[in-house]
Amino acid sequence: MTEVAAPRYPVTSRNRLKRRHDRGHYDHASVHAILDSGILCHVAYVIDGQPYATPTLYWREGTRLYWHGSSASRMLRLHQGGVPVCLTMAHLDGLVMARTGFNHSANYRSVMCFGQAHLIESDEKVSALHAMIERFYPGRDAGLRPFSALDIKATKVIGMEIEEASAKIRAAGNLDEPEDMDNPSWAGVIPVATVIGAAQPCPNNPLHPIFEGLERYVEGAHLDEVLAAVAPR
């Protein structure tokens, strides 16, 4: 049997973890799994030397990322060749309580992706907008009133090929020094998760309590698990 190496993003000074190398992952599977469990990211970009971090909705197709237009679109019109961005997504999974302030920590799963952002236009933009709805709500797009030319004009879509990426994960209990174990403070993990609440229907809904394409978005479900489950394979 020949072993085939798992696909992996290149590691350079830009994406190599500077601290806690034990928490880092660069393979596609680890990076994509975290990306596919999220919907809200932060995109960092620079205008005239000033950095911005803009929260926005994003989605992945293969090794490409797409997101909704932001202030960066002003800049993108001037740089047809693309502009450098860093797209970061982070889940907070727990608060870690230790017997020293220093050993307090957090459990998390995060990804940083680097690439050149481009404005997506014409047919590719229309496809991307349909793909966005289908990515989060499979089967839903076909039943909606179709996009109008005005809708499409009023929306900005930005995309980038992931050039480099890193995933960083902490998923562990409190790590206290043996000599601190006698301290009587409570130690352990307080888990947190983003959880779906009871749906709030529009008063104009017709009577269809099971809403097509949204079957998994039920009260009590964890959003990261739903997003991962509905992500295209």
Next chain:
Amino acid sequence: MTEVAAPRYPVTSRNRLKRRHDRGHYDHASVHAILDSGILCHVAYVIDGQPYATPTLYWREGTRLYWHGSSASRMLRLHQGGVPVCLTMAHLDGLVMARTGFNHSANYRSVMCFGQAHLIESDEKVSALHAMIERFYPGRDAGLRPFSALDIKATKVIGMEIEEASAKIRAAGNLDEPEDMDNPSWAGVIPVATVIGAAQPCPNNPLHPIFEGLERYVEGAHLDEVLAAVAPR
């Protein structure tokens, strides 16, 4: 009676909302309320023209923000005068389902803060580390094993005065066009919240099920509400 204007961050081209002015707020109370309901932010900074968005824990004292050391600390050593950063915090509050793809949206509360980041050192650093524990877990710091010189050396704290900030809030139902109301797709809001789970105690805990300084961090509580409730006045 003299009316006193509520304190407000200055509005410049850096923090003025480029779109959806109706969702923007610049007063201290609105900005601080959102900041005080969060624990994980994204800090954007630039190294050699490359933007980075690093997720990290942060806290506020008045109009100052502090956060845990990140890769930016490399850069800060070289720029004693401070470096420009943008610290952003965003809560996702709901997925908004409409009858067109275009009118799909999200409910959220976000804040972008701009300023010059500095490394915090010596006595100010020690105070900041104690303040961080107390900010999130009131009363807890006094019972912990005190910080050692090594702990303090191994931690980086970064701070900045907020020069400009903006808050942006969407908290509404689906906004469909009247002519789309006949479309039979389910419309409304699927709320999401970051919720605390059942505490996972360290096996070495003594028997104190009610853990001092963590009383509010109970299963089912919403993390943003707990963080706001324990924030120093």
